[in-house]
Amino acid sequence: MQNIVILAGHVGATPEARTTQGGTKITHFSLATSRPKRDSDGKVIKDRDGYRVEDTEWHRITCFNGVGKTVEDYVTKGMKVMVRGRIHYTSWTDQDDIKRYGTEIIADEVTFLTRAKAASGDQGGNDSSVDDDEIPF
Known part of the structure; x- marks a missing residue:
C-alpha cells in the first residue's frame, strides 16, 4: 500500500528554512487548498454577489535537502504550487505534559504552477519542477 498525497494550492507565507x-x-511552508461549499442537495453555495463560497484547508508542508533548498530560494507567498508527497503524523508531549498531535505533508516534489521568484545570481533556465532525486550535489 502507498501513502501518496497530491495537493495544488497557494503558498500562505514565505517558506522558513533551517x-x-x-x-x-529542512524547509516548511503552509499551503491553502480550496473547494466549493455545497448544500445538502450537492449544489454549490453562492454568496449574495453570485460568487461561490469555498472551504479552505491549510496544510503544513515539509521539504528536505534539495527540494527544501529550491523551495527556500524560489517560492514566495501567494505562488501556486503542486506538492507530491506523503502524509506524516506526529505526536509529542509538550512542556505542560499534555499529549499533542500534528499532521504534515512530507514533499517529495514541488512543481511551480506560477512563475518562481528569481534567485540572486540566477542566469535563467530554471526547471519548474524539482524532484529530490534530480538535485545535483
Missing part, C-alpha cells in the same frame, strides 16, 4: 546540526536542510 539546517540541522547534521547538515540536513
Whole structure:
C-alpha cells in the first residue's frame, strides 16, 4: 500500500528554512487548498454577489535537502504550487505534559504552477519542477 498525497494550492507565507546540526536542510511552508461549499442537495453555495463560497484547508508542508533548498530560494507567498508527497503524523508531549498531535505533508516534489521568484545570481533556465532525486550535489 502507498501513502501518496497530491495537493495544488497557494503558498500562505514565505517558506522558513533551517539546517540541522547534521547538515540536513529542512524547509516548511503552509499551503491553502480550496473547494466549493455545497448544500445538502450537492449544489454549490453562492454568496449574495453570485460568487461561490469555498472551504479552505491549510496544510503544513515539509521539504528536505534539495527540494527544501529550491523551495527556500524560489517560492514566495501567494505562488501556486503542486506538492507530491506523503502524509506524516506526529505526536509529542509538550512542556505542560499534555499529549499533542500534528499532521504534515512530507514533499517529495514541488512543481511551480506560477512563475518562481528569481534567485540572486540566477542566469535563467530554471526547471519548474524539482524532484529530490534530480538535485545535483
